Amino acid sequence: MSLVEVDAVHKTFPPRRRGGNPVHALRGVSLRIEEAETLAVIGESGSGKSTLGRAVLRLLDVDQGTVTFAGKDLGALSPQELRAQRATMQIVFQEPYESLNPRLSIGAIVAEPLEIHNPRLGTKEIRRQVLETLDRVGLPATVANRLPGELSGGQQQRVGIGRAIISRPRFMVLDEPTSSLDLSIRAQILALLAELQQEYGMAYLFVSHDMHTVEWVSDRIAVMYLGEVVETAPTQQLFSAPGHAYTQTLLSARLSADPRERHAYKAFAGDTSVTTAGFRPGAAGGQE
Numbered sequence: 001m002s003l004v005e006v007d008a009v010h011k012t013f014p015p016r017r018r019g020g021n022p023v024h025a026l027r028g029v030s031l032r033i034e035e036a037e038t039l040a041v042i043g044e045s046g047s048g049k050s051t052l053g054r055a056v057l058r059l060l061d062v063d064q065g066t067v068t069f070a071g072k073d074l075g076a077l078s079p080q081e082l083r084a085q086r087a088t089m090q091i092v093f094q095e096p097y098e099s100l101n102p103r104l105s106i107g108a109i110v111a112e113p114l115e116i117h118n119p120r121l122g123t124k125e126i127r128r129q130v131l132e133t134l135d136r137v138g139l140p141a142t143v144a145n146r147l148p149g150e151l152s153g154g155q156q157q158r159v160g161i162g163r164a165i166i167s168r169p170r171f172m173v174l175d176e177p178t179s180s181l182d183l184s185i186r187a188q189i190l191a192l193l194a195e196l197q198q199e200y201g202m203a204y205l206f207v208s209h210d211m212h213t214v215e216w217v218s219d220r221i222a223v224m225y226l227g228e229v230v231e232t233a234p235t236q237q238l239f240s241a242p243g244h245a246y247t248q249t250l251l252s253a254r255l256s257a258d259p260r261e262r263h264a265y266k267a268f269a270g271d272t273s274v275t276t277a278g279f280r281p282g283a284a285g286g287q288e
């Protein structure tokens with residue numbers, strides 16, 4: 001049994017405009033995610049990657065098919081059971097600022113999942129875990145009293161990651177977690193995610209449209225095209241022997257990508273300690 005099992009999932013959205021056509025965003029998607037592995041989902045804009053990420057977490061209802069997490073059919077859970085299950089399945093969004101409540105302090109934002117999932121924890125214990133989590137994601141304790149708008153994009157994404165890990169999930173959907181960030185910050189955030197994965201043994205579904213990123217972060221890659229998974233393969237195999245014509249197109253586009261970006265990911269792949277320099281507990285945060 002795999003940690004996550006997605007079987008023949010369909011999702012159609014109603015037309016956005018009157019007279020428009022419904023959008024068949026997922027057309028019978030099936031995939032497996034194992035404990036502690038990173039499965040990347042790649043494909044061009046509109047291919048259904050984000051819809052898949054939300055469907056896997058049951059943040060949206062699907063029309064057909066099943067999603068099983070650790071042997072439980074998520075579609076068969078009551079809303080209360082699903083809420084309890086959410087402690088073990090979290091998401092980090094592409095736009096950190098939009099995903100953080102601008103009126104809440106960072107401390108309150110990071111504490112929220114704990115308060116929901118462990119309602120009996122005392123204020124002192126919550127504060128202790130919040131500070132420990134901020135430290136773990138490379139932010140100084142002083143940010144706890146600040147608002148999201150006072151932080152840089154990189155720091156905001158660290159908050160988004162802190163909020164996601166505080167309930168110790170076994171699985172996270174990372175929905176383009178670095179694509180809104182400056183190139184120089186991306187490698188640092190990717191390194192942090194890699195460290196956290198090693199430390200906590202989490203599995204990741206890493207949504208991206210960027211072949212460079214997935215080349216470095218993923219164990220396997222699922223390629224999406226128009227709502228279907230057209231190919232799934234171990235990362236190196238997909239790069240050396242792409243099986244589907246669409247994958248070949250994506251790979252040839254990658255060769256012409258921005259060389260500065262390539263450099264950032266090479267740094268990430270070569271030495272993760274380099275990328276976290278300056279983000280040691282206590283010293284952190286100010287450079288983003």
Ligand SMILES: Nc1ncnc2c1ncn2[C@@H]1O[C@H](COP(=O)(O)OP(=O)(O)OP(=O)(O)O)[C@@H](O)[C@H]1O
Nearest residue numbers: 013016023025044045046047048049050051052209
């Ligand atoms: N809430 C919604 N209502 C209507 N259509 C939607 C909704 N959400 C997504 N879609 C449509 O479903 C299709 C798949 O969207 P999705 O966001 O999953 O693609 P994506 O591969 O993640 O794209 P991107 O890389 O641009 O985020 C698109 O045509 C999109 O317009």
